[in-house]
Amino acid sequence: MWYTKTAAEVLNDFHVDPRSGLSSEEAGARLEKHGENKLKDKPRKSLAALFFAQLKDLLIYVLLGAAVITLLIGEYTDAVIILSVVFLNAVIGVIQEHKAEKAIEALQRMAAPKSLVRRDGEVKEIESGKVVPGDIVVLDAGRYIPADLRLIESANLQIEESALTGESIPSDKDARATFNEAKMSAGDQSNMAFMSTLVTNGRGEGVAVGTGMATEIGKIAEVLEEDRTDLTPLQQKLAGLGKMLGYIAVAICAAIIMIAFFQKRNLIEMLLTAISLAVAAIPEGLPAIVAIVLALGVTKMSRIHAIVKRLPAVETLGSVSIICSDKTGTLTQNKMTVQHVYTYRHLENVPADGTATADKKNERELIKSFVLCSDATFENGEGTGDPTEIALVVLGEKYHMPRKKLETEHERVAEKPFDSDRKLMSTLNREGSGYRVHTKGAIDNLLKAATHALVDNTPVPLTKEIRADYLRTAEEMSQRTLRVLGAAYKDTDRILSPAEMESGLTVIGLAGMIDPPRFEVKGAIAEAKRAGITPVMITGDHRDTAAAIAMELGIAESPEQSISGNEIDSLSNVAFSDRIHNYRVFARVSPEHKVQIVKAFQSRGHIVSMTGDGVNDAPSLKTADIGVAMGITGTDVSKGASDMILTDDNFATIVRAVEEGRNIYNNIRKTIIFLLACNLGEIVTVLASVVFFWPVPLLPTQILWINLITDTFPAIALGVDPGGKEIMKKPPRAPKESFFAGGAGFRAVLGGTLIGVLTLSAFFLGLNEHGYGPGSKDIPTGLLIYAETMAFVVLAVSQLFYALAMRNATQSIFQVGFFTNIYLTGAIVLGMALQFAVISIPFLSDAFHVHMLSPRDWVIVVLLALVPLAVSELIKFFIRRGKDRNGAG
Known part of the structure; x- marks a missing residue:
């Protein structure tokens, strides 16, 4: 009961001098003895639990059903392939979830709160997790308390302890107080400060008496468990898309069975065909691929000094149209x-x-x-x-x-x-x-x-x-x-x-x-303007000072574009919102003004990013669509309220983060359109053959191979496409914009239809070569396998080549460059190699019901596979020509 002891007694118990604090050696020894100052993490799911969690999916249920049916009818090879695909899909999911956990842990370490401690006679800033019992902790407004402390000094010190007591009114603290009560609630211990509570006013010092699970908040944490997963808007959209495709697949399966019944076909054979179509309708790898793209994107952003705390921020970044920035340290060097x-x-x-x-x-x-x-x-x-x-x-x-x-x-x-x-x-x-x-x-x-x-x-x-x-x-x-x-x-x-x-x-x-402007900021502001983003300066400085720096940086064009906090107060909310576009500089503003500014821009339809570093900035950071906290000068409160943390406190980093956010969303969109186009090609192939009473060119196992293996690698490669600088020459994306906006839906339908028609064409060519047509009866088994192989290879290779067309909606692949995305080039080469292996290695060709093609056949299938890419390039040529004419006109 540390609150019953005087400050001197507590210091004596921990063998520490408040003027010099612990030595580095002693602090290291205590850290080894007591462990890191962290609450115990919730138990991680076992690998088995993670594995079975991957099986809870509509598509997996369809595939498992297909495996059971193939076993019942004696198609053991197909059953093994389907079950292998299910197993492989689950393993990939487990690996990605594990990687995501590791990435989140790394980001949490980067965003860890800091504490001021006195060690070796000097005040040092360290990670809160390194605080040890006996450390002298220095407190000031805006910092979270890193451990349970017996206060040894206090000056107007107030601490908000709602995290512990539920009482939102800050408590006054007095280091000189002592108590005799054997049992006293934490809220009444005015000479103590507790882990995870917040200094709202004044300053003080305290000696750490409890760390980690030995704190008051640690005792509460022992009886609490939190296990919740929030889906981002993008993930919700994808989940909805997956469900819709799943229901469509089931409906089409039912329709095919009915058609087969009236056509008096073999129902078992048509059941397998229906399953193959269901497999074709659902892009199996999409959720995993999007998770990979987001994880890689967030990791890349951390390398450019932007730590994304919440995944929706990545999506919202692409829509930002206003960047409200502090002046000091963000636009300037923060070296007064x-x-x-x-x-x-x-x-x-x-x-x-x-x-x-x-x-x-x-x-x-x-x-x-x-x-x-x-x-x-x-x-x-x-x-x-x-x-x-x-x-x-x-x-x-x-x-x-x-x-x-x-x-x-x-x-x-x-x-x-x-x-x-x-x-x-x-x-x-x-x-x-x-x-x-x-x-x-x-x-x-x-x-x-x-x-x-x-x-x-x-x-x-x-x-x-x-x-x-x-x-x-x-x-x-x-x-x-x-x-x-x-x-x-x-x-x-x-x-x-x-x-x-x-x-x-x-x-x-x-x-x-x-505080001189940062060297790189002027260029970043110009780039933001070209991207349709309006940079705005918000500062507590004098209006003339702020306006002069804003004009020097290119934020404002004249002093008339500045307004002071007093002038804002003289306007009604409606009047201020009506005039908000007239201003680029807001000077002498209070935290309440910041919230008002954000809401005014939002009322005009803008997506607003707001920077902040102080305790009082938390409301505006929460109100903004993207709250950006300063990693160097920011308080723990501002970091907690933010969506993103800048580890270098630099405005240019915000602009780079916006560019990266746009590119991540763009890449996810490319991936989705690519996979849907590929799957539409499969649907066109299977559905047309059923409706017109032709043999089905593709088996379920072949479709599974293409969807999970041949499509996945190009899709991931598109997800990490470097993009181009033209992405920052376009206006911000509308937040509710569909995946299929801007002609993307047309590209998916056109590409998918072409791939399907060309797959059927390859099948027909294979049959016609030996005098048979799609409507012929009693086609020899060997010939049918040959025609199916032609279709199988054209389908796979055309999808590989079509990935090149997806890199840019208007620029030719020759403008973009074949080797500017080496991952995609490698994915195409790998896909071709895997496809060659499947039809040339005997045990694989037997399992997939295919055989080796002649050099002449390879020439035919490659030429057919190039058609969707060539058509896409031709359309892009006319789009560019039309833009040039409009520009010239």
Whole structure:
């Protein structure tokens, strides 16, 4: 019961000094002893359970039924082939599910929350899973608590503990409190902080007293199990498509049996034909192939610094039409540097390198206030904390006022944390025998709280002239794309409450700092615009600063395209939505404004991506269609609310992610259309032969071979097609757009019909070569096998070649390039080799009822197989010619 002990007793129990924390060696030893700070994962399904789960599918039931029938009628070879296909399909499913689990685990590791701990005398950021009992954990607003902590220091600390207690109102924490009760609820333990709860205000430090399953939340986790799988919209569409094809297959089977009955055919033979048609109607490999494409796509996106947390985000990315981006760190380098400090009527240039001396006392007081009113650290050339605050601490280092030295001389005794509405932060530090409030923040808000100004080292009343001078200077700095912060102070002889700090202040001066734009952002913005995407800047900075940077980057064309938070407040929601397209820059905005901006764009039919990094950004990230959290500066809350995390906090990564998302969806669509075209060719072949009372050219085992083996490899290769840059020259895809939009349905029907007709043609050629026709009676068995072999090979090879036509809807394969997708080239070569093996290796040819073809026959089947590709190329030629004429006209 750690809450009954004082902080000193707990520190003694864990043998840790709060000023230096654990050593790296001791932390490593404790990690080995106690294990990683993680909750126990739910038990994984066994391989057997995974295997049998793959058998719960309509198609599998159809195939198993076919196997039973073939066994009953003595076709043992066919039964073995069908059961082998079922087994192979299940094994592939198990392998893919296992790979998907591994990929998700890897992504979860990349997105793991971070914690600040004091080790070896320094504050370090580590993965929360590496926190060990005895670690000194540093807390600030926006971070999740990584372990159960006995607090040893707290300043206005509030923690939202609904994850543990169900109470949504944040709890006030006091490190000095101790309790004597033998049993006390977690919500009443004000000197404790618990794993998975959230710091909403203030700061503090605590010693880790419980990690992993030894935490309060770990005890709850032991009695809970969660096993739920959410289907993405795409997967739901595919499931619906599969069901529809399954029902169509069953209906066609029933129709064929009826036709056979009236045609007085052999019912057992026609039952096998009906099964072959059912097999032809359903693309067996589609679910597995789509899962593979999504998994490979998400893994590829992680390599370009975009971690996709939810698979629907991949689909939605292709439809994004508005990217709302933070300025600092996303559009800029997030390396703030103070360039100027200004005290009344005196501007001082800060050297870029080296050190300097503040000659005037006003300047020394300004820098001192900036450094003391900061939570950042800067040691050994590395900073932790907010980039703006790091820049101010670095300013102190340059002017021989290091933060450690100042904090030792002027101990902090109270504070009022930064708030996005006030845009101010205040600390109360010892000053001689009394105390001094140091406040920094937006100069306009600072002037509202001030009554005096420091002029020539003397506080004087804040006149309209002095106020105007500061505002004019801030305006001039903002127009030069500098970010402006003001500082003020107030002396007092007692410890003030936070409510008393920010009144009656004395303004000292300003600092102008710059965060230069990222080098690659300008090109990314231009690319986004070409793709029909509108980039929008949202920032808490001054309007002039934001507009100047936006114009430099190409986001805005004029200052009139900017609007401030105050101006947004003056408009009704309807009026703001009506005018939303007029603006590209939203400055001085609060988190509530961000939600309003997202909803305004959505009301105009846009799919909106929103970036964020703070606790207060969570609502806008949730509201946006794609919430994008910053991986470096982002809080755990923003990462938890997001759909995607940028590990480099870079705007260009968002644009690359959109491109990759478009390409992934495009590839899935190519795969679907390709497989449906192939299966339609099989349906046309079988159904036409039944309806016209011809021999059926294809056996169920042959169709299974083509669907599961010959089709699968090209389909997967299409799924990883690199695509072309033209994908970012098209407007965003409509979210509800069908798989068959843009002529894709026509291509599937045309390709499938051609493949079916050519397969029948090969069958007829095989019969006619020996004087028989499709309607002939008593066709010799050897001749029938020869004709079936011709049809079998044409069907397989034409589908392989047709995969080339699917790579691009308008560009010729010669423009796209035969070897730009080496996987597809390899899949076609492999498919041809497998097809040759089936008809040339005796035991395989006997099993599939085929035999070897002559060189002349191979020439015929290859020429026939090339026809669908040639027709597709011809259609593309006329499409391009029509576009050229329209463009010229």
